[in-house]
Amino acid sequence: MRKMSGFSSRTACSQIYDKYYTMRVIDIIQESEGGLIRRGQEVAQGKPVTFTKGDTELSLIGTITIPETETHYEAQADLAEALKATLEINGNPTVLYYGKIPKDGGAALITIFKDKTEQQFAFVKFANKKKPGAFPITWTNADFGRETGFIQSNNAVAQRAQFNIKPNILFDTDVDLDILSLPSSIKPQNNPAITPEVAQQIQQMLENVATGSKTPVPGAAQNATTYEVDLGESAAPIALVTGNFVSGSYHDAEAKLLKPLGLTWKSLSTVLFPGSGSNSLYDSYMRLSENSTLKISSKDKKGGAAAAVTGLIKDIQENPERFADVTSNKKFQEILRLVNTVAENSAIKGPLALAEELGFIDHTDVANILQNYGQGLKYGKYQWAQTPGIKAALHRKGAKFDDPAYDMGYHILAGVSELVADHLNSLPGVSDFFKAVLTKSTMIQVKTSTLKSGDGAAFSNFNVIYPPVFNGTIKVIAGNNYMATRRPIGKISFKIP
Secondary structure, X not given: OOOOOOXXXXXXXXXXXXXXXXXXXXXXXXXXXXXXXXXXXXXXXOOOOEXXXXXXXXXXXXXXXXXXXXXXXXXXXXXXXXXXXXXXXOOOXXXXXXXXXXXXXXXXXXXXXXXXXXXXXEXXXXXXXXXXXXXXXXXXXXXXXXXXXXXXXXXXHHHHHHOOOOHHHHOOOOOOEEHHHHHHOOOHHHOXXXXXXXXXXXXXXXXXXXXXXXXXXXXXXXXXXXXXXXXXXXXXXXXXHHOXXXXXOHXXXXXXXXXXXXXXXXXXXXXXXXXXXXXXXXXXXXEEXXXXXXXXXXXXXXXXXXXXXXXXXXXXXXXXXXXXXXXXXXXXXXXXXXXXXXXXXXXXXXXXXXXXXXXXXXXHHHHHHHHHOOOOOOOOOOHHHOOHHHHHHHHHOOOOOOOOOOOHHHXXXXXXXXXXXXXXXXXXXXXXXXXXXXXXXXXXXXXXXXXXXXXXXEEEEEEEEOOOOOOOOOEEEOOOOOOOOOOOOXXXXXXXX
């Protein structure tokens, strides 16, 4: 156990006990954006939450943040006394982890667990000060895992979030990498959820694609879906340059995209993985020349994904001649202008600016939303929220008002974003616009499949689609990134069928 410099070992005075006596774990459960405080709220609602590290399994009892009302303690000694008193009141659990301590005062998030013998343990994260709203100190599952080695073990969604094996975790990003060296270049240390056994499976599955081996990798069946969905993004460039396990329009794409440039699949040698890692239109970029790339949209066999409009607009701006007939088409002008506004502004400013321009809300509404979002404000009949625009936004986006993470400002922003998305979808030709741009991109789609055999699994097929096929209607969506319980996690995007 690490000792914290400057923390007193003397018994806290009675006033400290009085001040913090009410801060019992079961009473001080607070919410966090997908992190430990959120897990604590789930525990308070009766849901078991367990974390494991090797053979050790711990069950979360709850979480506490200190100070209770102020944003932070001015002096480290005050923080020390408060922490000691709070731990003593909650049974003096053995502290297994202390985060980095602020120099001057600060605040703390205390998480308390128990093992199967009922022995209690604590993990402590420090912050310079608490943030306003329902999420005063954020400690995500992923960060908790990286810092402590404990991974949530009883939640499939959480496990997948922590078991992140997308290219931006496994490899260096935004740089050209040698494709055939990818299997030996993985960096499993970037995610503690990647055990040595899993790291070996990842390396072997990629190596098998490079060598054309169909031998199932032992133990990989358990994670076959994640390998297909996420590791497939790393495997696709290997399949393309080797020609192993490819099908579909593989040769047609080579003839139409590469041979006019004097290239073949086998002549390509490098790939770049974007650092964003998610909600990107393209999952990788294969280098064609110093100034051009082949864009790969790599999906699992089910396909379908939401993608940010930013990459789309960037492609248009960097290749104006290629997209001249799209940008000059009169029926696309309004769509292009609105999508540009989304791409060029933040996830907060973009929809607010468009909503004001379109008359859904006025300038005063915008100011009130900006003033109140992220403050943990619960639903209520506030005077500033009685305008037609804000009422329409609240009506458009459903929410659970009793969720501890609910924030009325986030709720309104989410509703506003939905109204903007609705307007874009109502414009004639919006689906045609996205299809026209995507079809003209130097882009191929690759749908990846795996096969399981016993406890083993291996990549079995990389179905190349060129030109890109977009059956059905492409729609603008907001609900995937805008919620009533947290800051937006991305901009208004579009959904490829």
